[in-house]
Amino acid sequence: MTKHVLIVACFIITVSSYAQNCSVIFSGPDAFRVSINKKEQYSNFTTDIRINDLNSKNMHVVQIEFNGDTTTVKSNLYLLDDGFMHLYSVSKTGIQLTKMLPELSYESSKTIGEISYVSSGVEQKLITKVDTVVIDTSYTPEFEDYYHLEDYKGKIACAFPIKSEELIVLKNKINTESIDDSKLEKIKEAISFMDEPCFLVDQILELILLFEYEETRLEFAKYMFQYAFDVDNYKKLNEAFNLEYSKEELKKFIDN
Helix, strand or coil, X not given: CHHHHHHHHXXXXXXXXXXXXXXXXXXXXEEEEEEECCEEXXXXXXXXXXEEEEECCCEEEEEEEECCCCCEEEEXXXXXXXXXXXXXXXXXXXXXXXXXXXXXXXXXXXXXXEEECCCCCCCCCCEEECCCCCCCXXXXXXXXXXXXXXXXXXXXXXXXXXXXXXXXXXXXXXXXXXXXXXXXXXXXXXXXXXXXXXXCHHHHHXXXXXXXXXXXXXXXXXXXXXXXXXXXXXXXXXXXXXXXXHHHHHHXXXXX
């Protein structure tokens, strides 16, 4: 009897040692809803969601449906490494792994809701993680007179952002071109002729979204950093990117 109990105990310990977990993040430009292994994970549509406590030794069947669209995409996810974060890009053409890294080293570049994996029963409550932005309260702008952006206490790099009418003119210059390379050349030329180019990050975001390809958006984001008014808001431009690589490249550029 004792021998049998010992065997069962050893079996439980062995099984539990292999039941390792990991996390995944799904991100995409269009609002979506995720089902894993035929179980809906969160009933609301979102563009970013983190799901924790997935078994890393199993294959997981994922189905994505999109808000206001009958399109669905399916994929088999093989999560091989416990303790790792798996980042997936979600679009109406499929689900693509973009990066893997240890969970302990993962830092979110934006606010992402997260839940625990739902295998049965009701969905989990979404937990929202808010990034903390450290502001240097001792900072004083070098300009005697400058635009005061509501609720912004960070650093400014130029005095007065362009007016909405000027932004419309620049957007029209981009929209006259059909190819990203031509759009980029056109907007750079227009900005070079401005007396004192100065842009709110929100204005830069509006211009970035007029480019089709992620590579061009990243190049333009780097180019416009020198003309940004509210430089501590520059992370807002992450909204224009689907790939974590692009977001990390922009962060490296800003930090340097």
